[in-house]
Amino acid sequence: MSQLEVRDLHVTFGGLRAVDGMNFDVEQGEILCLLGPNGAGKSTTLDLICGKTQPTGGSIRFQNLEISQMWEFERARLGIGRKFQVPSVYKELTVAENLSVARSVKPGIWHALTSLPVRNSAKMREILDLVGLADKIGEPAGNLSHGETQWLEIAMLIAQDSRLILMDEPTAGMTIQETDRTARIFRSLKANHTLIVVEHDMSFVRTVADRIIVMNQGSKLAEGSIQEIESNEAVKTAYLGH
Amino acid sequence: MQSRLLYDIIGLALFAGVILFGVPALFGYDGFELNTFSRYLSLAIVSMALALSWGTAGLLNLGQAATFGMGSYAMAMHLKLKASGDNLPDFMSWNNVEALPLIWAPFHSLTFTLLAGLLIPAAVGGLIAIFMFRARIAGVFVAVITLAFLVAFQLVVIEQQGLTGGQNGLTGLAPLVLFGWSVDIYSLSFYYLVGACLMIALVFGLYLTHSKFGLILRAIREDSERTRYFGYNVANYQTIIFSISAGLAGWAGMLYALVLEFASPTYMSVSFSLAIVIWCAVGGRESVLAAAVGAILVNLAEGRLSDVFVEGWHLLLGVLFLMVVMFMPRGIYGVIVDAGRAMRRKPVSKKEAQPFETSLNPKRES
Amino acid sequence: MDVVLNQAFAGLSMASILLIIALGLAIIYGTMGVINLAHGEFVMLGAYTTWALQNHAGLGVVTALPLVFVAVAAVGWIIEKVIVQRLYTRPLDTILATWGIGIILQQAVRLGVGAESRFVRGPQWLSGNIEIGALVMSNYRIFVISFSLAILVVTWLLMTRTEFGMKLRAVIQNRGISECYGIEAKKVYSVTFAYGAGLAGIAGALITPLFSTIPTMGTGLVVDAFLVVIVGGLGSLMGTAAAALLIGEVTAIFSIVINDTLGRIAVLAGIILLIRFRPRGLFPSDIRR
Numbered sequence: 085m086s087q088l089e090v091r092d093l094h095v096t097f098g099g100l101r102a103v104d105g106m107n108f109d110v111e112q113g114e115i116l117c118l119l120g121p122n123g124a125g126k127s128t129t130l131d132l133i134c135g136k137t138q139p140t141g142g143s144i145r146f147q148n149l150e151i152s153q154m155w156e157f158e159r160a161r162l163g164i165g166r167k168f169q170v171p172s173v174y175k176e177l178t179v180a181e182n183l184s185v186a187r188s189v190k191p192g193i194w195h196a197l198t199s200l201p202v203r204n205s206a207k208m209r210e211i212l213d214l215v216g217l218a219d220k221i222g223e224p225a226g227n228l229s230h231g232e233t234q235w236l237e238i239a240m241l242i243a244q245d246s247r248l249i250l251m252d253e254p255t256a257g258m259t260i261q262e263t264d265r266t267a268r269i270f271r272s273l274k275a276n277h278t279l280i281v282v283e284h285d286m287s288f289v290r291t292v293a294d295r296i297i298v299m300n301q302g303s304k305l306a307e308g309s310i311q312e313i314e315s316n317e318a319v320k321t322a323y324l325g326h
Numbered sequence: 327m328q329s330r331l332l333y334d335i336i337g338l339a340l341f342a343g344v345i346l347f348g349v350p351a352l353f354g355y356d357g358f359e360l361n362t363f364s365r366y367l368s369l370a371i372v373s374m375a376l377a378l379s380w381g382t383a384g385l386l387n388l389g390q391a392a393t394f395g396m397g398s399y400a401m402a403m404h405l406k407l408k409a410s411g412d413n414l415p416d417f418m419s420w421n422n423v424e425a426l427p428l429i430w431a432p433f434h435s436l437t438f439t440l441l442a443g444l445l446i447p448a449a450v451g452g453l454i455a456i457f458m459f460r461a462r463i464a465g466v467f468v469a470v471i472t473l474a475f476l477v478a479f480q481l482v483v484i485e486q487q488g489l490t491g492g493q494n495g496l497t498g499l500a501p502l503v504l505f506g507w508s509v510d511i512y513s514l515s516f517y518y519l520v521g522a523c524l525m526i527a528l529v530f531g532l533y534l535t536h537s538k539f540g541l542i543l544r545a546i547r548e549d550s551e552r553t554r555y556f557g558y559n560v561a562n563y564q565t566i567i568f569s570i571s572a573g574l575a576g577w578a579g580m581l582y583a584l585v586l587e588f589a590s591p592t593y594m595s596v597s598f599s600l601a602i603v604i605w606c607a608v609g610g611r612e613s614v615l616a617a618a619v620g621a622i623l624v625n626l627a628e629g630r631l632s633d634v635f636v637e638g639w640h641l642l643l644g645v646l647f648l649m650v651v652m653f654m655p656r657g658i659y660g661v662i663v664d665a666g667r668a669m670r671r672k673p674v675s676k677k678e679a680q681p682f683e684t685s686l687n688p689k690r691e692s
Numbered sequence: 693m694d695v696v697l698n699q700a701f702a703g704l705s706m707a708s709i710l711l712i713i714a715l716g717l718a719i720i721y722g723t724m725g726v727i728n729l730a731h732g733e734f735v736m737l738g739a740y741t742t743w744a745l746q747n748h749a750g751l752g753v754v755t756a757l758p759l760v761f762v763a764v765a766a767v768g769w770i771i772e773k774v775i776v777q778r779l780y781t782r783p784l785d786t787i788l789a790t791w792g793i794g795i796i797l798q799q800a801v802r803l804g805v806g807a808e809s810r811f812v813r814g815p816q817w818l819s820g821n822i823e824i825g826a827l828v829m830s831n832y833r834i835f836v837i838s839f840s841l842a843i844l845v846v847t848w849l850l851m852t853r854t855e856f857g858m859k860l861r862a863v864i865q866n867r868g869i870s871e872c873y874g875i876e877a878k879k880v881y882s883v884t885f886a887y888g889a890g891l892a893g894i895a896g897a898l899i900t901p902l903f904s905t906i907p908t909m910g911t912g913l914v915v916d917a918f919l920v921v922i923v924g925g926l927g928s929l930m931g932t933a934a935a936a937l938l939i940g941e942v943t944a945i946f947s948i949v950i951n952d953t954l955g956r957i958a959v960l961a962g963i964i965l966l967i968r969f970r971p972r973g974l975f976p977s978d979i980r981r
């Protein structure tokens with residue numbers, strides 16, 4: 085049984101079929117990259133999995149549980165985390181507070197009412213060291229640069245510690261060195277997490293992907309290893325637009 | 327960041343010193359002045375309650391006066407029954423009510439009254455909150471729904487003359503008897519009673535804002551959508567804080583009815599509700615302590631200045647409020663925080679110095 | 693039955709006043725996302741301007757209309773320039789600021805003109821009634837109804853058929869891009885705010901013969917008008933018109949079927965439910981969000 089099973093997933097936005105009959109499985113501990121031209125429906129696919137968008141049809145099973153009708157917070161509690169294409173961190177909160185919010189092992193109100201936010205723990209420092217934000221721990225997130233904001237959101241997802249992490253264009257706006265670092269982090273995350281990564285940067289995809297799915301106009305165009313995808317004629321056509 | 331907690335504790339200690347020792351000494355233990363100040367302190371509670379929902383969670387409740395009014399009526403009902411003895415309250419006979427209405431009966435009991443004044447507003451606030459937040463109503467729509475509720479509620483209270491005394495409200499109340507102590511509202515003890523209530527409310531409020539609960543509310547205020555993907559049930563968080571805030575408002579209302587010795591539908595008016603918003607904004611909505619100080623300062627100013635500018639006072643208040651919204655959106659609190667930061671010579675970041683925005687619509691990410 | 697008919701007519705004339713007020717609010721909200729709580733005070737200013745023109749210059753209500761429009765629009769324009777323009781990035785704060793402006797205007801009038809009610813004579817030439825069976829319709833109310841329809845049409849034409857309307861719609865859709873094409877969003881905002889204020893002024897002038905003119909007259913009206921805007925769907929003109937009709941009529945009919953207060957409570961409850969279940973209003977438009 086795969087960790088995530090997507091079957092015949094559909095969604096339409098006022099006539100536009102943004103996702104049109106997607107089928108795929110994701111295995112525990114693998115990194116699946118979603119590729120495709122702009123508007124192919126990659127972000128929308130992630131939206132459907134994390135609950136931001138309701139499907140018009142189809143099923144999504146996570147750890148053998150049908151989740152397509154669940155609330156977003158319920159899916160998050162089951163172990164699905166999401167990084168958005170537009171970096172979404174809390175700009176008015178400090179870096180530490182952002183991580184504290186993300187660290188939601190016990191998301192219930194009673195726990196929140198009876199505990200103080202963690203502002204500086206060994207675990208938090210470890211994560212911040214990993215993404216290179218250790219010296220910004222007390223800064224408001226609004227003061228970070230675009231690249232640092234990306235890092236912070238990645239750090240938040242690591243802190244959240246979801247079993248399945250959905251990453252939407254995590255390296256956008258990063259330098260080559262930063263991208264390499266991200267690749268290394270992603271590979272180390274593989275031990276305990278499953279990742280679905282939407283990316284345009286092919287060299288990044290080449291380093292991290294275990295498997296690739298190429299989308300076009302809402303449906304799956306090709307699936308396979310990096311070599312298979314790079315030699316696929318249909319993919320070339322979709323990208324070059326013939 | 328632990329320093330924020332430290333500053334709040336220092337601030338609270340200073341405030342407590344001024345309220346508990348400074349004020350009585352300053353006014354020479356004059357009964358009338360103490361009574362006036364007790365009134366300000368009870369209003370400080372409702373202002374800090376609004377800071378909890380509006381400042382911390384970004385939920386602008388324009389119906390705060392409704393729950394405040396509920397508390398005041400609960401207290402007034404108890405005292406009216408006491409004043410009427412075995413007879414029916416006078417206004418009921420004027421309205422041809424023959425027997426004591428069922429909902430009045432339990433208010434013979436002081437324990438019930440105190441619980442009701444706290445829990446009924448909290449429950450009503452909670453219900454409104456569930457109703458709104460389950461549907462993910464946010465931003466200005468929260469303001470509109472709570473405002474409409476307030477207007478409707480006040481109309482009901484005025485309409486139901488036999489139950490509520492209508493436009494006149496509940497007057498001719500007996501003094502409260504608390505553990506055998508007949509409360510004299512012009513005494514120092516009464517002043518300390520109200521002061522203690524305010525301090526308890528403030529400690530509670532400060533605890534809430536510094537707890538993880540407070541942090542998550544701030545996260546929700548900034549981006550409720552995002553917070554859901556971390557597994558938080560946003561509607562529940564909003565409901566709880568809304569309900570707590572309503573309960574505190576009810577408590578304040580009870581004290582207010584004691585101080586003024588009557589309850590009136592004007593406590594539930596739109597202008598009263600908006601006045602609470604002013605106090606909270608002037609003090610600073612991000613801090614419960616600042617909101618309490620704001621209520622005291624504005625009311626103090628009103629008390630002193632309205633004698634001087636009998637007619638012009640409201641104009642002055644309008645101008646003051648407009649200036650605060652435009653140039654000090656974080657209120658006195660913001661000014662102090664910015665000044666403190668400037669003194670420590672850390673460069674003030676532009677982003678942080680700006681007020682928080684509550685977006686009219688949820689952000690849309692792709 | 694007669695009572696109901698007459699009440700329906702009264703409701704219609706109230707609805708048409710509400711429509712003019714709500715149109716101004718809706719345009720301002722639809723364009724810049726500002727909920728203008730000072731709108732009721734613009735109505736009040738319109739009423740006082742009419743009263744002043746009648747008392748000091750001997751102008752009739754109808755003759756005064758253009759002058760009132762210009763005067764209140766000018767006030768709106770100044771307020772937009774000096775205050776509202778600074779708050780566009782803080783929508784929730786504009787509620788508070790415009791409410792502060794409302795208090796200031798109200799108190800200024802109270803201090804300057806006095807708190808007692810003022811009366812304005814209706815125009816002589818519209819003083820009669822038209823009677824159809826038991827239905828008695830005053831000419832003045834018929835005039836108000838037709839005038840509000842004319843305003844609706846003019847506003848609609850302005851939005852859809854003129855260059856200004858084109859610019860306005862462009863700014864609503866995307867301010868940044870419109871500015872790249874040389875549309876001055878700031879100017880568009882100022883003009884829109886002034887126009888909305890001017891409409892409120894006209895409404896104020898039109899109600900002077902029907903109600904007494906007091907400094908607080910705007911407060912109740914703005915709540916109703918605001919509800920009309922919300923019910924109608926933010927930013928949609930036809931929705932606003934339909935909602936004004938609906939709320940005006942429902943209030944009028946309820947007030948005879950039940951009573952005034954309960955009627956009003958029922959309307960408020962209905963509105964709360966509507967926002968809860970259809971937050972985009974009954975007739976949502978696509979132009980904004």
Ligand SMILES: Nc1ncnc2c1ncn2[C@@H]1O[C@H](COP(=O)(O)OP(=O)(O)OP(=O)(O)O)[C@@H](O)[C@H]1O
Pocket residue numbers: 097100102120121122123124125126127128129169692
């Ligand atoms: N909420 C929405 N309402 C209407 N249309 C939408 C919505 N979300 C996405 N779309 C449309 O669905 C299509 C797929 O969008 P999506 O964001 O999934 O593409 P993408 O593959 O992530 O593209 P990109 O590489 O540009 O991020 C696009 O045409 C987009 O305009």
Ligand SMILES: [Mg+2]
Pocket residue numbers: 126127128169252692
């Ligand atoms: Mg995308």
